[in-house]
Amino acid sequence: MFFYVFVIVVVVIWAHKFYGLDGLLVKWRSKRDLHIQYKEPIEKYNRFYQRLPQKSKIIFEQKVNYFLYTKEFIPRTIEEVTDEMKALISATAVQLTFGLPDITLKHFDKI
Template sequence: MIPIIFGVLVAIIGGYWWTQVRTKHVSRQTLSLNDTILEKNFAYYRQLTPDKKQIFNLRVATFLQEKEFISRGKLEITEEMKILIAACAVQLTFGLSPVYLSHFNTIILYPDKYYSLLNRDYHVGEVNAGGIIVLSWKHFVEGYFYPTDALNVGLHEMAHALLLENRQYGEDFLAPEHVQEFFLQAKVEYRKIQSGEESVLRKYAGTNVAELFAVAVETFFENPTEMLSEAPLLYNSMADLLNQDPLHRQVAA
């Protein structure tokens, strides 16, 4: 009996020790992020309160621990690039309980647009259901360099990954009632696009339901004023879905 009890205690203490080590490791990473890369290059982060920045940092560090970054086309992947891509994913999910898109453990970066064998065309980003997110670094940077054009390949592809993981793997990051309400409102814009009417969403949103969601995410973060003005029910449904309001700079994380 004593050896069994001793073994259990060792396991508990060992687990606690490893948790503390891992937490301290993540904390050291977050300290290196606070006033450098994110503060300098990520506007969303700069608008957070100090306590929210600490949470954001922790989520970025955890996201990075779970991902493998692979270069294509002789692109040198730097720590800054990894952090900014992780920050993009955290931006999208920051109002939710911690989401790290765990099914997607590989991120492939190309220097520019690339030829995809999936549909034999050039892409700037895609999400593979096998667990891969692919991005053109040039277009990722442009997405944040032009912050009000509702074109952001990083947010677009992370939105695909979030929706796919939530649907296909039953993670329920997104409350079912909010998903239902969002698509009820989004289909109003979808029908407008299909009939050739003006919509707050660009025409690509009319491709299918997945693109409808991804384009709505881009518009929500990059052109919230127009979205709220032209489609208030759509804006409010996405604010409920993601649990944040970029127009009023409110994040519920």
């Protein structure tokens, strides 16, 4: 039994190191529905999103989710970055890159 657990742990560590399972986890999370605390401000304030057809809205939301999970939001002159701020910042970044499938602004890890 110990041998099987050991083999599984070694395989997971190896796969994590060489295949970046963190990236796969982020991609999986980004395919989930956008949480309501992020979706409401986007629906209310983002005119670009409001005018998209339903199919494109789903893609937009997935890209917003990906942006949210891959960026660290750091407050500078304010006490905290609220969920509404995160949603609108993420939606603006997605709006800039919407239609460009491989552009994720990965060189910006802190916002």
